[in-house]
Amino acid sequence: MKAFAQLLELLALTPSRNRKIAALAEYFAKTPDPDRGYALAVLTGALSFRNVKPAKLKEIVLGEVDPHLFALSYDYVGDLGETIALIWPHHGGTEELPSLTDLIELFNTTSKGELPRLISSLLTRAEINERWAVVKLATGALRIGVSARLAKTALAEMSGKDLQAIEEVWHGLRIPYAELFTWLEDRGERPDIDHAARFHPMMLSNPIDEARDLEKLDPADFSAEWKWDGIRVQLVAARGNVSLFSRTGDDIGPAFPDVVEAMMGDAVLDGELLVGADFAPGPFNDLQQRLNRKVASPKHLKDLPAFVRVYDMLFDGSEDIRALEWTERRARLEAFFTRHRQTRLDLSEVLDFGDWPTLAEHRRRGADEHGHEGVMVKLRTSPYVPGRPKGLWYKWKRDPNLVDAILMYAQRGHGKRSSFYSDFTFGVWKGNEIVPIGKAYFGFTDAELKQLDKWVRTHTLQAFGPVREVEKSLVFEVAFDSAQESARHKSGVALRFPRINRIRWDKPAGEAATLEEMQVFIGAT
Incomplete structure (x- = not known):
């Protein structure tokens, strides 16, 4: 736990992205299994365990500290974890804390009634930076400037493996990632993950610079579609199983059974999740009522029906077509819709334009008349590349x-x-x-x-x-x-x-x- 606490402290205090990557790479290289696997899960937000509510932590601290002093300290410091770490009155460092693996197990297995006693014991035994780490871990609110992408970049730095190769297998792995580290350290083969059982990293776009980009780009080389006001999703369907993933790889299928159960055919599709009857998108606020729910209510299913507006295809059946040009993938996608009648999926419209001023007028009218977020501009010859490659896809958002x-x-x-x-x-x-x-x-x-x-x-x-x-x-x-x-x-x-x-x-x-x-x-x- 001491090494993990030191890592969190360094990550929180270091603004340099390169320094964070180096610190993460060093930690993953030196820390044994399974602690480093659980640390990776915590840092990337992949681990779910019984979190302690901030109110409960305050209650624990107020049993040891004057309430007025705590209120003044919290107001000055502004961070609950840092406040507790500094104000806890008992001297720490007297006893080694459990390992990160054991600590997570304790949080998962300790009863609600016994949690306050466990937290008090840990805070008393811990040094200041360890207290801060314990609070951050207990509440699940790290906020230390580390994204999943940054952690994976550190794994690539540590191992010399390609970042895209790590992304390809990431969502098919299980915590604490023993097979991942075995491969990264060349002690075993790359994990063999069935494409139908995992999320595939998405291709992202770059904002268009009207003054610079439009002058050098030939409109004949690009296609354009509306930028829809929903959330990006990926549909994975194979052998009778269908999954619906958010852009971060979270499985949100249980919250949208109307989409999942209606999917026909085997494919991996990229599109926009929207709500509205007869494929007419409602405002984002309607969709928001269905997001962040474990299951959909009957009322939502009736009043706010969901659908996916599809704009790309990654797998056609079991065939990986991401290396094909956009025009070929689009033709495959249109053929897929011809073969499989869909009731909750439809095709994103390709806009007709011959020059940038014409597309700019489309963009303006779409925003004014229909509330579209803007247009997506895609190179016709572009493959489907995970991440945010330069020069392939652009987003041209409406004026705010x-x-x-x-x-x-x-x-x-x-x-x-x-x-x-x-x-x-x-x-x-x-x-x-x-x-x-x-x-x-x-x-x-x-x-x-x-x-x-x-x-x-x-x-x-x-x-x-x-x-x-x-x-x-x-x-x-x-x-x-x-x-x-x-x-x-x-x-x-x-x-x-x-x-x-x-x-x-x-x-x-x-x-x-x-x-x-x-x-x-x-x-x-």
Whole structure:
């Protein structure tokens, strides 16, 4: 556990991507099985075990620490794990902690009633950095700037294996990845994973630079489709079994049985998950009601039917066709739809255009009239390559919507931002009242973050733990992709992908937008 705690501390404090990769590679090379396998699962979010709720941790700490002191400390530090690690009153380092493998087993097998005693014992035995690691592990909220992709890159660095080769087998492996490390260390063969039993890494696009890219790209070499406002999914169907994966490889099939059970034919398909009757997509907010659920309710199945708009094919039956050009894969896909009548799958439309101005007009009208996110532009000769290769696929998103909103609340960030107020809730006028319409935590520079943090501290009205209510006088120009009606929000409005476009230090709050003005954006989607 000591080595894992040191790794987490280094990863959290190191902004350098290369340094993180080196630290991960060194840890995986030196740590024995199965600890390194469980560490890999924890870091990539692949491990599911009984997490301890933050409220329970606070309760444990408040049994040992003055509540007022804890509240002041938590407000200053901003991170629960770091606060507990620093404030726990009992001296640690007196006894070795269990290994990472044993610790995970303890969390899984200890009864709910015994968990507080276990946590207290671990915190007392641990040194400061180990306490922080225990809390992070217990809550399942690492937030240390490590993605699954970064961890796999470190495995490639450690072993000399190709990153794509690791991606190819990743989703067919089982924790604690013994066969993966056997292969990486040349002690065994590459794991043989049936294509029908796993997720396949997706091909991603790059944003198009209108000034630079359109000047050098020949429109005759590219095809175009709408960019749909849903979530990217992969359908894997073979020998009577069908799986539905999110873009991160999570199996979401149980939440969308209407799609899975209706799939006909054997193939691996790439597309967009949407909701709506008769293949007419509804707003993203409708889809959101069905996401992050283990199972679909009968009401959702009836009122919010799901379907997949398919735009690519990776396997035609058992044949891997990813090396074929896009035009050949598209022909195979169209033939597949001819052979297999689908009730919950349809083909994404290929747009007709001869030059970039014509496609730009498609893009504008699609956004204005149908709420499309923009267009996808794909090289006709491109193979299906995992990752984000340059020059093959582009996304040309519609221009963002802009609204002037008023800062209402600020909350401390996490990780390297834990000392700054960096999460901002903003709102618009509803008569003489300001109602919240969204929250954003990016879109500003580091220098602007320091300015905002200072402003929040000097304009605070009330403090609620890590959250501060501020004077309603600072205006943000907020960019967002779309807006929908939402009964879950006090304003009745939900924004899609809000981000801070500009800080309007010059603009009076009285000139910010009104809720009535937001209806224009809702009507556009």
